[in-house]
Amino acid sequence: MPPKKLLVVSADIGEGHNATARAVEERARRLWPGCEIRRIDTLDLMGPGVGPGFRWIYRVNVDTTPWLYDFFYRALWRYRWFAASSCRVVGVWSGIGLAPIIEEYCPDLVVSTYPLGTGGLDWIRRRGGLDVPVAAIISDFAPHPFWVYSEVDLHYVASQPSLRAMYQARPDARGAVGAPPVVAAFHPADxxxxxxxxxxxxxxxxxxxxxxxxxxxxxxxxxxxxxxxxxxxxxxxxxxxxxxxxxxxxxxxxxxxxxxxxxxxxxxxxxxxxxxxxxxxxxxxxxxxxxxxxxxxxxxxxxxxxxxxxxxxxxxxxxxxxxxxxxxxxxxxxxxxxxxxxxxxxxxxxxxxxxxxxxxxLDFDAEIAALPGLARHHGARPLSAPDAFFAHAATPTIPQQVGAVLVLAEPPVGTPQQLADHIAALITDRAPALPMLHRRLDLRPGRRPRWLPVDDVDPARHLRVRTVGTAHGIAWPAAVREFFGTAVPLDAPPWQLELVCDADTGQTAVLAKMHHSLGDGLAVTATLIGLLSDHEDPRIAPAQPGYARLANPPANPPANPTEPAQRETWGSRARHLRRVLRGLASLASAGSSPGGGPVGRSTPVRDYAMVELPAATVRATAREHGVGTAALLLALVGEALHRADPVGTAARDRLRVMTPRTTHAIRRAGGSDHGGCYQGNHTAALALDLPVGPMPPTWRIVAVADALARLERADQPVAAQAVVDALGRLPAPLHARLVRLIYRRRYFSLIASVLPGPRKAHYVQGVRVVSVLPVLPLADGVGLAVGFLTWGDMIGVGVSADTGLMRDPAGFAGALRRAFEDLATDAPRSPTGRPTAHNTTQE
CATH class of the missing domain: 3.40.50.2000 (Glycogen Phosphorylase B;)
Structure with missing residues (x-):
């Protein structure tokens, strides 16, 4: 839709900025005959005497003290803090002058040709204003840090080297190479x-x-x-x-x-x-x-x-x-x-x-014509405390990435490459509407990790197709080990897919892995559904990330909060504080891990095992024992550990399990913080002392259920989340050090997670996804992680193991499945006695 009002932000300091402004205005009048155009001088709006003063400084620096100008210019590039603070100062300064003009004029499109004006527009955007397309047209070949800002929707630069310099100046900016921004009279002529x-x-x-x-x-x-x-x-x-x-x-x-x-x-x-x-x-x-x-x-x-x-x-x-x-x-x-x-x-x-x-x-007319349709661009954002936790926990030996194996019911129609082409088209079409798929990590030593937006997601960087089998020299398990055992690259959005087709069995699956900072298992599952499912197109109702609300402040905010509402706020805070303190006391009393289990010095070698359990039977068995599904599944982990190592678990009858819990309350909070879509990490952990010694399976189930209920009542998840949030407020180097001190074998021996999933069927190019098998990351010195994910009729069980600490994950997975089969075939019997306090109490 053509804009009704165009605001051109320029400045009278030499003729270059105004020449670019004239070129914009000329094309706008030609493209949108009814559009009202207004040009403003940024320097005049910054205060009396600012324009003459800046022009005098500029002339003197170039003519008389070029060494001083060179020093200032080099400092902008050499010292990031200097560039950032300088841009912040001039942004506030010019933004205060620009804001009333913008509010009074109400433009539909804003184009800046002067760097200080662009800084002011960026400042206004960060404060929640200016919810219209904003572009900057740079009239220099070298876009220095004063020229480029994160919240501007698009910067047009003069060449490909200029574009590289722009990203060097501000990696989270959006830019494109544009035609020379000159009036039409400048054209090739005889x-x-x-x-x-x-x-x-x-x-x-x-x-x-x-x-x-x-x-x-x-x-x-x-x-x-x-x-x-x-x-x-x-x-x-x-x-x-x-x-x-x-x-x-x-x-x-x-x-x-x-x-x-x-x-x-x-x-x-x-x-x-x-x-x-x-x-x-x-x-x-x-x-x-x-x-x-x-x-x-x-x-x-x-x-x-x-x-x-x-x-x-x-x-x-x-x-x-x-x-x-x-x-x-x-x-x-x-x-x-x-x-x-x-x-x-x-x-x-x-x-x-x-x-x-x-x-x-290049076509300057087409570039100007496209400006009213610019998508809103957001610059870098610091990771939330839970997301940053996993950014700091990751090391080359212990990458933090969450994965899944999506098993298809039958081979797809056509060739594997045709299915891969279909998925590549989905990536191109849907990734822009899925926040987890179009941002990458910016990790710099000593600085807080940030998300950088990525405008164009290249399917070739994120999707691979592979055929396995006897004739292809690699078996299915080896392909799984190779894919999940390799860390996702961080120079692009940190996620990858691999379509694997087994020529011997006809089995087809999509392997997916994402950096844990992108989200927890629930977020990963929701994103994969949005990306791949035939019937879940995120473009129909795209969910905006939470920071999009910066440009959309709530309508009709309450002018005078009532006193009861204030009392309710303070009351809720007091209740939350009591819960945090109670949970901290529970965590403190738990102390360090009892030791034992698959722990030791981590190695980079991984192996994976996967089994499936019938979801209906699991739920029925849990009901028969009077416990929840999570308690039953965690008890199966304890039973499988005992069967795999009866001698060791008899000596160490408890192992500390770190159990991420996705509760309904946490899910609601996550949706509120993130625009109603699942992204990021919104789980809280329980420190569960899992009984693994010899005991009847029914006793083990009761012991786990009682322990889980006690930990929930003690508010351990609330306290754990508060600790993670508090760590996130620390300086980045200290935050990273503390994360690596606590996320290790001293405090737990294994990881086990029970994740909810969709009950309804999902299809990829008409083929049903029959089950999804989760793949969890490990922690420093921790050699075993077990994930459970409900998907339709099946519960997928994924076992991740450090083979230097646990040599037979397949044996463990088989023991877990046999333990469930034994349990499901036997009705719960009344044992000769109840579980002892030693079995059920967290010591």
Whole structure:
């Protein structure tokens, strides 16, 4: 829909920013005839005297103290804290001035051509305002940190090297290479016609020396170097508003006129720059801003001569990298370059063709036309405390990633590659609507981990198809070990899929793994359903992440909270505090792990085993014993450990199990915090002393159920969550150290998790997913993790093992299944006695 009001944010500091603003306004009037357009000067809005003061500082720095300007510019790149604090200060400063104008004008689209204005727009966005598309068009080839901001929906930059520099300046920004932002009059035109119109010689090399409206830098040195390049070279000089320079060059032109044909044409401020640029063979400049962009737009060769301090040197470097300019750092180099271009027309034609090729792939009209439809962009966000916990817990030996094996009922119609192509199309279409799939981790030593948004998710980076079997040299279990035993790469969104087809059995499954920081098992399952299910398209009702509410403040907020509501708030806080203290006391009394079990020094070698249990039978068996499903399944873990190692478990009759619990209350809190969609980690842990010694299975079930109920009443999950949240408030280095101190074998011997799942059927390209088998990560020194996931008619059981600490996970999985089968076939008998306090009490 065309915008009704366009706001252009620029500044009067030189002509480059306003030239870009004019180009935007020109295209907007052509594209949207009824659109109201308003341009504002950021410097004027920042306060009285700010504009003249900034213009004086800029001129003095470039002309008189270039070393100071160079120092400031290098500091922006070298010291992140300096760039961040500087951007924050100018953002607040300009944002305070811009906010009333924006509120009064109510634009449908905002385009900034000035970096301080962009900073102000970013500040307004962070405070919950400006819920309309916001774009920045950068009129320099080098987008320094002052130019780029995280909350701007799109930055248009001048070249691919410029785009790389933009991401270096701010990795969480969004950018694209755009056409030169110049008015339409700057376009490739016939050189001879342009020369006739300007009254310039039709033959010979014409050099246009233009250094912006202020005539900065060593223009006279450039003129002399140009004149020295050859007697047939004509030098045209656009002096801008530098009248003193024009007068000196006019005198020099008179001297030359006595001895030769017209070779020097000095001009003051002129509106004929499009024609002069078209008439030139080469444009010599020193800043790399609007003048260089205009030259490229006309398809002319560009020479950067003695680039001015700061952004001028950076622009020159990136223009050279893009193949759009050559840099001449001395008069001798400029003379040599011009002489070569005059003597070898083929080289001149190649330079001009590079410019034409660059602009030929871009369309400024189309770029402006697309701005009203820009999607809202969000910059980096720090991880929540639970998510950051697993970012810090991960090591090369113990990667923290949650996985699943989605087993299909039958081979899909067509080839495995056709199914892979279908999944790749789903990734392209649906990943943008699934928050966990389009963000990547930014992990820097000593800093809080952050999520960086990723605009385009490449299916090739996240999906692989593999056929296994005798003829293919790899068996199914080996493919599973290889996939889950390899950590997800962190240079892209940290998740991967692998479609595995067994040529011997016809079995087909989708293997999935995600970094634990993305979410817990519930979040992973919900995301996989949203991505792969035929009937669950997240694009129909896309769930926004919680931080999207920054741009959508709640409507009609309560103006005067009532006193009862205040009392209720304080009352709920007091109750929560009591629960936290009670839970902390329970955790403290539990102390360290009793020891024993599959613990020791971690190794990087993993093995996995998987079995399935009939969900209906599991639920019926739990009801027969008067316990919940979770208690029954955890008791089966204890029974399987005893059967796998009866001697060891007789000596160590209890093992500390870290049991993540996803309760209804926690799920509701997670939905509230994250826009109603499942993402992130919203589980709390119980420290359960699992009875593994010899005892009747019925006693073991009762002991586990009693212990779980006692831990829930003691509010251990509430306290555990409070501890995780408190750790997240610490400085990042201390947070990381404490996480690795507590998430290890000293406090638990194994991990066991019981996850709910969907009861209804889900299909992938018409084929039913019959079961999902979870794959859990391990912890430092902990060699066993067991996950249970309900999926339709089955409960998938996934066993992850460090083979250096537990050699036979398949044997353990088989023992667990046999223990359940024995239990399911026998009705619960009345034992000769009840479980003892030693069996049921957490000591």
């Amino acid at each position: 050189k001879t016609t342009a020369r006739r119109g300007c009254g310039l010689p039709e033959h010979g090399l014409i050099v246009l020396v233009s250094c912006g409206s202020l005539g900065f830098g060593s223009m006279e040195r450039a003129v002399e170097a140009g004149l020295a390049a050859g007697p047939d070279i004509c030098v045209v000089v656009a002096c801008g508003r530098n009248e003193a320079l024009r007068a000196r060059l006019a005198a020099r032109a008179e001297d030359l006129a006595h001895s030769s044909a017209e070779r020097l044409v000095p001009l003051g401020w002129t509106s004929e720059m499009p024609a002069l640029t078209a008439a030139a063979d080469v444009v010599v400049t020193n800043a790399g801003g609007a003048t260089a962009l205009e030259a490229v737009a006309c398809g002319r060769a560009v020479l950067m001569f003695e680039p001015i301090a700061g952004h001028g040197k950076a622009n020159a470097e990136l223009m050279a990298q893009a193949g759009l300019a050559a840099v001449c750092n001395s008069p001798a180099e400029l003379t040599g370059a011009l002489h070569t271009l005059a003597a070898q027309p083929a080289l001149l034609a190649q330079a001009q063709q590079r410019a034409l090729t660059h602009i030929g792939a």
